[in-house]
Amino acid sequence: MTGSICANTDSKNQEFKFRCILKADLLSWELTAPWTGVQVKVPVKFIVGDLDLVYSIPGIKEYIHNGGFQRDVPLLEEVVVMEGVTHFINLEKPEEISKHIHEFIKKF
Structure with missing residues (x-):
């Protein structure tokens, strides 16, 4: 390339x-x-845009919402799908994403 x-x-x-x-x-x-099959073992709030190209790859939505992601990220606390947003969430919805992050961090 x-x-x-x-x-x-x-x-x-x-x-x-x-x-x-x-x-x-x-x-x-x-x-x-080397990290294939390794679980993420920290609290996680996963945020994705519904128009993100990766979210649209066949099988990804099922993986995220039907238990596959939870298996790999056992401390997954929440999945947020933001409507009308692509991959660049922090640029497209900065206030909303900041609120999500702040609310998550306040727990700790």
Whole structure:
């Protein structure tokens, strides 16, 4: 992947930019191999946008909502699906996401 392929800064081209990021992430998959099957054992509040491309990948919604995610993240406390939001939640809904984070952190 060359720098020019992912250098497009057009704000309307978020999907293209995300695909570039995803491709780079997939290329580094072997770096995550040691953590395959390892559970996340800290309290978690998972927040995702309903328009996030990753959330739309076949099988992801089922994994998140039907127990797979809970198996891998046993201390998962809450899953929040924000409507009308893509992958860039903190940019699209900064006040709402800040409220979610603040409410979660206050528990501790």
